[in-house]
Structure formats: C-alpha cells, structure tokens
Amino acid sequence: MFMQSQSHTRIITIERHILEEQRIHPEATGVLTSLLYDLALAGKFISSNTTRAGLADILGLTEDVNIQGEQVMKLDRLADETIYRLNDHTGRLAAMASEEHENILPIPDPYPKGKYVLLFDPLDGSSNIDFNTSIGTVFSIYRRKSEAGPGTLEDCLQPGRDLVAAGYMLYSVSTMLVYTSGSGVHGFTLDPNIGEFLLSHADIRIPSKTGYYSVNHGYDRYWSEGVRRFTQHLQGLDGESSGLSLRYIGSMVGDFHRTLLSGGIFYYPADRKDPNKPHGKLRLLYEAAPLAFIAEQAGGYASDGRQNILDIQPESLHQRTPLFIGERELVEKAEEFIRQYDG
Ligand code: AFP
Numbered sequence: 001m002f003m004q005s006q007s008h009t010r011i012i013t014i015e016r017h018i019l020e021e022q023r024i025h026p027e028a029t030g031v032l033t034s035l036l037y038d039l040a041l042a043g044k045f046i047s048s049n050t051t052r053a054g055l056a057d058i059l060g061l062t063e064d065v066n067i068q069g070e071q072v073m074k075l076d077r078l079a080d081e082t083i084y085r086l087n088d089h090t091g092r093l094a095a096m097a098s099e100e101h102e103n104i105l106p107i108p109d110p111y112p113k114g115k116y117v118l119l120f121d122p123l124d125g126s127s128n129i130d131f132n133t134s135i136g137t138v139f140s141i142y143r144r145k146s147e148a149g150p151g152t153l154e155d156c157l158q159p160g161r162d163l164v165a166a167g168y169m170l171y172s173v174s175t176m177l178v179y180t181s182g183s184g185v186h187g188f189t190l191d192p193n194i195g196e197f198l199l200s201h202a203d204i205r206i207p208s209k210t211g212y213y214s215v216n217h218g219y220d221r222y223w224s225e226g227v228r229r230f231t232q233h234l235q236g237l238d239g240e241s242s243g244l245s246l247r248y249i250g251s252m253v254g255d256f257h258r259t260l261l262s263g264g265i266f267y268y269p270a271d272r273k274d275p276n277k278p279h280g281k282l283r284l285l286y287e288a289a290p291l292a293f294i295a296e297q298a299g300g301y302a303s304d305g306r307q308n309i310l311d312i313q314p315e316s317l318h319q320r321t322p323l324f325i326g327e328r329e330l331v332e333k334a335e336e337f338i339r340q341y342d343g
Contacts, residue, residue, distance in 0.1 A: 012199035014040050014177065014188045021181055032141070032165060035092045035116060036179065039139055040188075040197055042086045043169035043177050046079045046123070046137060047190060050171040075129055076100060079122035079137060093118050094144040095151025097317055099286040104317070106150050116164065117142050117155045121286040124168075125251025134172040136253025140290040141165040156317060160289030160310035167294070168253050178204070178257070180297040185260070204260060206300040208327050211264025212247040214255045222271035226305075226341035230334050234265070252282065256291050256325065260298055265326035267334065269305065280304075280322035284314050288323045301328040305338040 015037055022033045080100045087093055088105075091112035096105040099121040107113050118141055125135040141164045144155040167179025175190035177197050187201030213234040220228060229238070236243025244264060249255050255266045270280045282288050292302030292309035302309040302325040309323065324334040 014197035014199070017186060017188070017199055018181075021183065024183060031092050031114065032116070032181065034090070035087070035118070035141060036165060036167075036181070038086050038090060038092070039083070039118075039167070039169075040177055042083045043137060043175065043197075044190065044195060045082050045086075046169065047171050047175040049078055050075060050129075050135065051175075051192075075135075076123045076126050083118075083120050083122055083137070083139075087118060090114070092116055093151070094146070094155055096120070097156045097285070098122060099124075099283060099318070102318075104151065104153055104156055113148070113150055115144055117144050117151050119156060119285050119290075121283070124253050124287065125249070128249070128251045134170060134249055134251050134254030134257075136171060136251065136257075137169040138253060138287055138290050139167055140285065140293075153317070156285070157314045159313050160292050163289065163293045163310075166290035168257075168290070170253050170257050172254060172257075176200070176257070178260070178294065180294050182297065185294050185298040201261075204298050206260055206295065206298045206327055207263040208329065209263065211244065211259065211262040211327065213244045213264055213330075214246070214248050214259060214266040215268070216248060216250065217246070219271050219273055222273040223269055224338070224342045226338035227267075227269045227334075229341055230337035233333065233337065234330070252287055252291070256295075259326040260294070260300075263327050265324060265330040265334070267324040268322065269324070270322040279320040282321060282323050284309070284312060284319045284321040285317060288321050288325075289314075291323075291325055295325050299328070300326055301331045303331050303335055305335060305342075 018033045018036045022028045080098055088107055089111045092114040093107055093116055094113045095117050097119045121138040123135055124138055128135055142158045142162055143164055144151055146152050146155055165181040170176045176187055178187040185204040187204055188197035189200040190197050232238055234244050259266045268280050268282050288309050295302045304322045305324055324331045
C-alpha cells in the first residue's frame with residue numbers, strides 16, 4: 001500500500017478534475033470530459049508556441065485579412081488550425097465555428113459527427129503579440145440542436161443560456177485554463193516542467209467591493225451619455241463613491257481574468273467611432289457569451305447595457321455586442337445609467 005502523502009493528494013490535474021465533475025452527472029457519457037481535455041491539449045500546444053513567439057520566425061503579419069477586416073497574424077492561424085485539427089476527427093463534434101472564419105467549419109468526411117458544437121476565438125488580443133502582453137483563447141461548447149448528420153448554422157446560433165461549458169486559456173506570466181461546465185468556475189495553471197494543468201484556483205468567486213474598472217478611455221468621446229456618466233460614477237466624480245482605479249490591457253481575456261479574480265468591472269461599450277459597428281467591438285458568440293457564463297457561475301453578471309448577455313439570441317456568427325461584465329452590483333449600475341440617460 002502507498003502512504004497517503006498530504007502534498008500529493010492536493011495535486012489535482014485537469015484530467016482528474018474534469019473526470020470528477022463528470023461523476024456529478026451520472027447520465028454523462030464522457031464525451032464532454034474528453035472534449036474539455038482535447039481543448040486543454042490545444043491550450044498546451046498554443047502556449048508552447050506563444051512562449052517561443054519572440055524566438056521563432058512566427059511573428060509578423062500575414063497578407064490575409066480575416067472576416068472582421070483585421071489583419072491575421074501568424075500565431076492566430078496556428079492557434080486556429082491547432083484547435084480545428086485536434087477536434088475534427090474525434091467524433092465528439094458536429095461542427096465548429098471560429099472567429100477567424102466567415103462560415104461554420106464542417107467536420108470533414110469520413111469522420112463521425114458528434115453531439116456538440118465548438119465555437120472559439122483562437123487568439124484573442126492578438127494585436128498585443130508584438131508587445132509580449134497577455135493573449136488568450138476562448139471556447140464555448142453547445143449541445144447540437146439538429147438530430148444527426150453534419151452540424152448546421154442553427155446549431156451554432158444558440159443563446160449563452162444554453163451553453164454546456166465555456167472557458168479560456170490565458171497565455172501570460174503563466175498559462176492558465178479557466179472553465180465552467182455549470183458547477184462553478186475552476187482555474188488551472190500549466191506546470192511547464194511536467195506539461196500539465198494543475199488546479200490552482202478552485203471554485204472562483206468574483207470578490208465584491210474591490211477591484212478595478214477596465215475600459216478603453218481613449219474612446220470616451222464616442223460614448224453615450226449613460227456610459228460617460230457611469231464611468232464618472234466609477235471614478236467617484238459624482239461624489240457617490242470613493243472611486244476605483246483603472247486597469248486596461250486591451251486583451252479581453254487578460255482584462256476579464258483580472259476582473260474575475262480581483263472584482264470590479266470590464267466593459268467595452270457601444271460607441272460612435274465606427275458607424276459600421278454601432279454595437280461595440282466584441283463578438284457575442286466567441287467572446288461575450290462564454291465569458292458571461294463564466295461570470296455568472298462565479299457570482300457575477302454580464303450585460304449588453306440593457307439585458308443579460310446570456311439571454312441574447314444570436315442572429316449571425318459574427319454579431320457584435322456591447323459588454324459590461326464583472327461584479328453584479330457594478331454591472332447593474334451600468335444598466336441603471338444607460339436606462340436613465342440613453343433612453
Ligand atoms: P485583437 O484580437 O484585434 O487584438 O482585439 C482584441 C479585442 O477584441 C479584445 O481582446 C479587447 O478587449 C479589445 O479588442 C480591445 O480593443 P481596443 O483596442 O479597441 O480597446
């Protein structure tokens with residue numbers, strides 16, 4: 001018999017954790033567990049490349065322009081292909097959709113089609129790559145709606161409320177994977193020596209009454225009256241609060257991760273700077289909905305300023321939305337200001 005050592009019983013790998021989560025659901029077949037583990041593997045692969053980004057000849061822009069009209073960087077493509085290739089043949093997915101592609105990504109024949117669909121933003125915050133700043137991958141998993149055969153666009157256009165699991169990988173000082181499958185939010189840190197994600201942040205809850213506010217102040221001249229006054233409230237300029245400090249990376253996963261751990265609020269409001277994008281910059285399906293699910297599972301809240309992000313029925317794959325996310329009280333305050341001043 002092995003002696004039960006205190007230190008070893010505290011080491012929980014991501015595989016052990018997702019298997020233990022699976023046991024909470026006796027009806028589970030193990031497919032979701034395997035899918036989450038495949039995503040963790042993709043995260044390790046992407047992480048190993050992002051940490052070598054300054055060394056390898058993979059920095060710089062490709063000549064392509066993605067569906068959002070942004071230039072695609074090489075690491076984006078690598079992350080995109082990694083996630084697709086690690087998941088196209090497993091039989092767990094009916095279809096995928098990536099922020100980098102206009103249409104859904106079918107599962108190629110002859111591979112079997114599964115019961116889930118996977119949506120992902122392969123490398124969020126990629127304009128930060130050249131500056132060695134945090135970047136991340138965001139993923140969402142839904143149960144397919146169609147009965148069988150190849151997955152459809154409708155399988156991917158589901159409201160965040162129907163998410164089965166969501167999470168992100170953050171490539172920063174260390175690499176972290178944070179996910180929820182509907183029973184709390186759990187964070188794992190990659191141990192680069194053994195190549196495994198270890199549980200480092202069990203059952204994360206967004207703290208209240210602390211934290212920072214996080215927004216791109218460079219655009220405040222384009223904001224609505226409600227958003228402007230809400231921001232002044234956060235700064236304590238209306239005399240109703242003592243004022244919060246500001247933090248803004250410009251990489252949503254990094255800004256959200258800090259908000260999740262420290263409290264406060266991150267927002268990317270609608271603005272008037274680009275008349276073609278009156279709904280803000282962030283994508284509902286690839287960015288806002290998965291983080292909203294995580295925030296709610298951590299006791300927080302996410303809104304587009306008027307309604308719960310999780311209740312929005314998406315109409316197209318690349319739909320954009322304003323996003324206010326973090327401590328419930330602060331997000332509700334934003335809604336209050338928007339109701340009062342923006343009609
Ligand atoms: P990139 O992937 O093009 O860097 O965009 C990142 C992002 O979608 C999100 O991660 C940030 O929160 C947001 O854009 C930052 O946008 P601004 O540069 O307009 O503040």
